[in-house]
Amino acid sequence: MSEAALLFENRDGVAWLTMNRPEAMNSISLEMITLYEEYLEQILGDECIKVVVISGAGKAFCAGADLKQVLDSLDVPPGKPDFLDRLCDRVLNPLRDFPKPVIAALNGITMAGGLETAMCADLVVAAESARIGDAHANFGVYPGAGGAAVLPRIVPHNVAKYLLFTGRTLSAQEMKNYGFVNEVVADGELQEAAQALALHIAEKSPIALRRMKSVANAAADKTRDDALRHEMYEFRKHQRSWDMQEGLAAFAEKRKPRFQGR
Incomplete structure (x- = not known):
């Protein structure tokens, strides 16, 4: 497998973007952000690509942003975009309004920025073993990409606050019950299920x-x-x-x- 932080593959008109830092639970890095920017522009301009699927390599979907890189980026010169500017303005916000359907395929741990990435998708398919939560409170960090602002629009307010305040995770099935996840499948069937859903949607106008x-x-x-x-x-x-x-x-x-x- 390539060592790039984000992998892009066109599978029969479905663009698969796989976060590829398994040793770091696919934490979002500046390299990953740069590749997201590049690939999203490429996908947008390719009429043959109908649907986007985002997933992760290894045991995690994404455990959030690389906090060391976030802290290092605070020293950027005035007027220059820092880590969170680029992540929010050039990746997550464009994903939210992406003209093509976006599916998040949650293969494992989904926390903090990983949760906020999943919230940008139109549909969510999750493996049975996936654990989903916010986790910012565990590190004294504040969500800046939708954890507090968007999560209560997707799940009941008390569930959103439970995830925000406790830093705990819930199972894929529990999050399906609360309306965050659309489908829960066996771990070994996640990619097949996400691709089947994407191909079904790709047949539409x-x-x-x-x-x-x-x-x-x-x-x-x-x-x-x-x-x-x-x-x-x-x-x-x-x-x-x-x-x-x-x-x-x-x-x-x-x-x-x-x-x-x-």
């Missing part, structure tokens, strides 16, 4: 998925009526898309649609 994601992501910050207006606006645009006409034609002709993402 890329432009329809992109518009659905945009509206769904924004809905929580809008009133119901504003969210409905946003949905109708996107629907009216979508009515004139090639993919919608192709989908309706395929339905009438009883054949599989051939979407083009336009």
